[in-house]
Amino acid sequence: MVQSKSQRILRALLAWFIVGLFFFPLYYWVSVAFRDAKEIFDIPPRVFNFSPTMKNFEEVFGISFGFGFGEQREVLPGGGNWYMMPRLVDSIIIAVGSTILSVSIATLAAYALSRINFRGRHHFVGWVLSTRMMPPVAVAIPMFFMFRDMGLMDTHIGIILVHGLMNLPLAVLLMKSFFDDVPTAIDESALIDGASRWFIFRKVILPMAKGGIAATAVLCFIFSWTEFLFVLTLTQTGLKTVPVVASTFVTSTGTAWGNMAALGAAAMIPAFIFILLVQKQLVRGLTLGSVKQ
Amino acid sequence: MSDVVAQRGRFWSFDRAWPWLAPMVLMLLVFTIYPLIYNVWLSFHEYVPLKRKLVNVGWDNWKTLFTDARMWASFGVTMLYFVIVLTIELVLGMALALLLDSNTLGMGFLRGLLTLTLVVPPAITGMMFLLMEDPSFGVISYYLEQLGVLSADSPILSSSETALAGVIVADVWQWTPFMVLILLAGLRSLPSEPFEAAVLDGASSWQIFRRITLPLLGKVIAVAVLIRGIDIYRMFDYVFVMTSGGPGTSTYTLSLYAWQQTFSFIKWGYGASISLFSLFVILVISNLFIKISKVRW
Numbered sequence: 355m356v357q358s359k360s361q362r363i364l365r366a367l368l369a370w371f372i373v374g375l376f377f378f379p380l381y382y383w384v385s386v387a388f389r390d391a392k393e394i395f396d397i398p399p400r401v402f403n404f405s406p407t408m409k410n411f412e413e414v415f416g417i418s419f420g421f422g423f424g425e426q427r428e429v430l431p432g433g434g435n436w437y438m439m440p441r442l443v444d445s446i447i448i449a450v451g452s453t454i455l456s457v458s459i460a461t462l463a464a465y466a467l468s469r470i471n472f473r474g475r476h477h478f479v480g481w482v483l484s485t486r487m488m489p490p491v492a493v494a495i496p497m498f499f500m501f502r503d504m505g506l507m508d509t510h511i512g513i514i515l516v517h518g519l520m521n522l523p524l525a526v527l528l529m530k531s532f533f534d535d536v537p538t539a540i541d542e543s544a545l546i547d548g549a550s551r552w553f554i555f556r557k558v559i560l561p562m563a564k565g566g567i568a569a570t571a572v573l574c575f576i577f578s579w580t581e582f583l584f585v586l587t588l589t590q591t592g593l594k595t596v597p598v599v600a601s602t603f604v605t606s607t608g609t610a611w612g613n614m615a616a617l618g619a620a621a622m623i624p625a626f627i628f629i630l631l632v633q634k635q636l637v638r639g640l641t642l643g644s645v646k647q
Numbered sequence: 648m649s650d651v652v653a654q655r656g657r658f659w660s661f662d663r664a665w666p667w668l669a670p671m672v673l674m675l676l677v678f679t680i681y682p683l684i685y686n687v688w689l690s691f692h693e694y695v696p697l698k699r700k701l702v703n704v705g706w707d708n709w710k711t712l713f714t715d716a717r718m719w720a721s722f723g724v725t726m727l728y729f730v731i732v733l734t735i736e737l738v739l740g741m742a743l744a745l746l747l748d749s750n751t752l753g754m755g756f757l758r759g760l761l762t763l764t765l766v767v768p769p770a771i772t773g774m775m776f777l778l779m780e781d782p783s784f785g786v787i788s789y790y791l792e793q794l795g796v797l798s799a800d801s802p803i804l805s806s807s808e809t810a811l812a813g814v815i816v817a818d819v820w821q822w823t824p825f826m827v828l829i830l831l832a833g834l835r836s837l838p839s840e841p842f843e844a845a846v847l848d849g850a851s852s853w854q855i856f857r858r859i860t861l862p863l864l865g866k867v868i869a870v871a872v873l874i875r876g877i878d879i880y881r882m883f884d885y886v887f888v889m890t891s892g893g894p895g896t897s898t899y900t901l902s903l904y905a906w907q908q909t910f911s912f913i914k915w916g917y918g919a920s921i922s923l924f925s926l927f928v929i930l931v932i933s934n935l936f937i938k939i940s941k942v943r944w
Contacts, residue, residue, distance in 0.1 A: 362751055369746050373757045376764060379820060382786060383775045399786040459670045466667035478668070479944050485679050487933050489881035491902040492922035495909050496682035496689065519678040526671065527944055551661040580768035582884045583902075587910065597768035601888045611778055618771040625766035636762060637832040640825060641870050644944055647832045 380622075387411065387615035394611050410616035414438045436613040438599065445595040445621070447510050448585075449578040452517035457571050459518070460525030465555055467526070468533035469541060479527070486523035486642070494587040501588055508592030513585060517578040524577070524642055525570050531643025532566025533559065569635035572628045579625055596621040689919035696913065708920040718921060721892075721899035725880065725925075728811065728900060732818050732879050737872065739819070740826025745856075747827065748834045758831065761824040769821065773888035776817040780804055787816075804890055807897040814885050814898055822878075826871055833867030834860070869940035873933060880929050901925040 386394055388406040408419045413436040466472075467479060497516065498507075506512030536559055544554045560567070585598045594602075596617060603614040629636065637647045661667070690708050692701040712718055747754050747761075767775075779787040782802030791797040803813040837860070845855045861868075883902040886892060892899040892907065905925060909918025936942075 362749075365746065365749070366751055366754075369743075369754065369757055372743060372746070373760055376820065376824065377760055379772075379775050379779065380763060380767070382779065383771075386778065395784045397784055397789065399784055399789050401786065459674060462667045463671035466664040470662075470664040470667070472664040475664075482671075482675075483944055484930065484934075485675060487877050487929055488679065489902055489922065489925050489929060491881070491883065491905045492686060492926040493679065493682050495905070495915070495919050495922050496685040497678075498909075499689070499915075500682065500685065515678065519674055522671065522674060530944075555661075576766050580766065580770075582768065582770040582887075583906070586887075587906070597770035597884075600768075601770050601774060614774060615778075618768075618774070621771070622763075622767055626763055629762050629766045630759065633759060633762065637828050640765075641829055641874060642944065644870050644942070645829055645832055645867050647835075 383615050384619045386611055387619040389612055391612055410436075410612040411620070414613055414616045414620065436603070436610060436617075438596075438617050441594050441596055441599045441617075442621070444510070444593040445579060448513045448517060448595060449575050451510065451514035452521065452578045453571050453574040455514060455518035456521040456525045456574050457529075457567060460522060460529050460570070461560070461567065463526050464529035464533055465559065467530045469538070470551075479530075482523050482526050483642070486527075490520070490583045494584055497584075498587055506588075508589050510593060512588060513593070513595075516584045516588065517581060520581065520584065521574040521577055524639075525574055527642040527644075528570045528573070528639055529563070529566060529643075531638060531646070532563045532570075535566075536562050566635070569632045569639055572632045573639045576625050576628060579621070686919045686923055689916050690923055691916070693916035694913055701915070704916065708917045711917060712920050712924060717896055717899070718904060720896040721901050721904040724811065724896065724899050725901045728815065728882065729876065729880050732815055732822075733872065733876055735815070735819050736823045736826050736875060737868070739823050740871075741830055743823065743827045744830035744834055748831060758828070761827055764821050764824050767821065769884035770888050772817050772821050773885045776813070776820070776885075777804070777889050780813050780816075805894055807894045810890055810894060810897045814889055817885050817889065818879070818882065822875060825875060829867060829871040830864065833864045837863050865940075866942065869936075869942050873936055873940070873942060876936070877929060877933060880932075881925070901928075 382401070385401075385404065387410055388408070389400075389404050390407050390409065393400055393404045412418055416437045416439055463482075467475060493516075501507045501512055506515075540558055540562075541554055544558060545551075579595075580597060581595070582597045582601075585595045589598070600614050600617050600621075603610040603617075632639065634647060637645055659666075689701075691703060691705060693704045693708065694700070695702050743761075747758055764772075776787075779785045780803045782788055782799075782805070785803075788797065788803060791803075792799050797803065797809075801809065803809045841859050841863070842855060845859055850858070881902050882900055883906065886898050886900055886903050887906075890898040892903050901921060902925065905918045905921035907918075908914045908921060
């Protein structure tokens with residue numbers, strides 16, 4: 355469309371302003387992570403003028419960074435109330451485990467849904483999609499009783515299973531869309547040459563869909579990393595992931611905002627890096643494979 | 648071709664579809680169908696603390712469900728939240744997508760920046776806005792008071808008129824970029840000929856948007872609305888950390904109400920009934936929507 359120069363500049367300024375508004379809460383949260391408690395509660399609220407400290411991060415990670423801002427402190431390794439390394443480890447184990455689980459199961463299923471004709475294939479895809487519609491609470495309530503009876507409460511394997519299941523519809527539909535991109539002529543000529551389906555899958559299709567598998571894995575990781583309700587319901591004292599434990603930073607004297615923000619900010623970093631790595635496939639992933647970029 | 652191959656194979660063969668699908672089907676059966684059946688069974692029972700066991704109560708939970716004022720209040724809140732949030736995110740997302748659909752002055756950078764909100768754990772987003780909407784030291788509250796929009800004696804999240812709006816802000820912040828990204832991808836894949844023809848014919852920007860852009864984007868909009876709609880309907884994290892449903896019932900969603908009945912009030916059977924009701928409603932709505940909009944996977 356034809357736009358004058360001033361119109362273009364105006365439009366760019368507006369875009370920067372609005373995206374800036376969206377970025378502000380992230381900036382503010384990270385800045386709180388670097389503040390001493392008294393600078394969080396000041397009125398009027400401080401936005402830019404605070405003196406940064408590593409205190410909150412040191413308490414959360416249980417290590418002294420030994421640099422920067424303000425005086426040096428003794429840090430108790432594994433000591434303080436806000437020592438959260440074990441919770442970060444829990445989060446990583448669960449996110450990695452459930453990602454491997456859902457991607458491997460989904461890759462197999464998606465190959466069949468993309469390549470092999472069978473009766474009711476269309477209904478099958480519909481069934482997978484409809485499991486994406488289930489409100490988590492409708493699964494979490496019966497799962498709580500199942501897990502209690504099976505001894506899966508408070509276990510990594512239990513949460514890995516649930517998160518793996520939660521991501522399964524996304525992973526299946528997304529992988530199917532990536533397999534659909536690989537021309538069927540490749541399979542057909544290999545089949546005529548006498549190769550088995552399994553051989554074709556491993557040696558031809560999987561290598562060609564590598565990028566798709568990586569994008570699927572990243573999204574599964576992120577959704578497991580950020581999930582709240584299942585972990586809240588299916589754990590009691592043993593393990594907790596970051597989002598759940600962060601929401602409990604409330605003490606009798608108030609909320610430990612600084613420590614909570616430090617934990618939250620630290621937990622966002624891997625997700626930020628991952629999401630920037632898959633920008634090209636992001637829209638396809640968010641729409642379960644139905645909108646291609 | 649594929650049909651021939653499928654028939655050629657023996658039963659125990661990777662030429663068949665079932666060995667590929669078996670792990671997924673097993674997983675879905677064990678972790679969705681079985682819990683669903685268990686949930687239905689549970690909804691006809693109730694835990695009696697004195698006897699320390701579940702007792703068959705017949706249709707009692709379902710009868711309660713249809714007469715429970717709090718349950719209908721939370722159904723109302725869920726629907727209100729659903730309509731308001733979906734509308735705001737779609738309209739704002741469309742406006743921003745049109746604004747960012749350009750190659751000048753760092754627009755690509757801005758698009759990348761917007762994706763960051765999507766990966767913040769929603770529970771943390773809830774805490775972020777809880778902090779910023781705090782009545783005494785929250786930035787949002789403070790500046791809204793300075794602007795005279797809010798009065799100092801009506802805290803956003805603990806007044807029943809504004810609490811839902813306080814939660815909606817968090818949702819809109821986190822998920823409008825979702826709409827922007829999807830709509831942008833749609834806009835960028837549109838053919839340029841209809842637009843060039845329309846400009847030659849002297850159509851106004853609004854006419855072009857209304858008569859060309861919107862119809863061509865139909866499918867993309869439908870997919871975005873479907874996926875976002877499902878997630879908005881079952882929203883739990885924001886209200887759980889920000890308001891716990893209060894004040895009164897002003898921010899109770901169905902998911903939260905079902906969860907609290909089960910785990911806070913130990914009404915296992917009743918919680919199961921509410922969660923089944925909520926599942927039923929979303930299945931009806933989304934399947935109707937899929938039929939009408941003809942979205943296909």
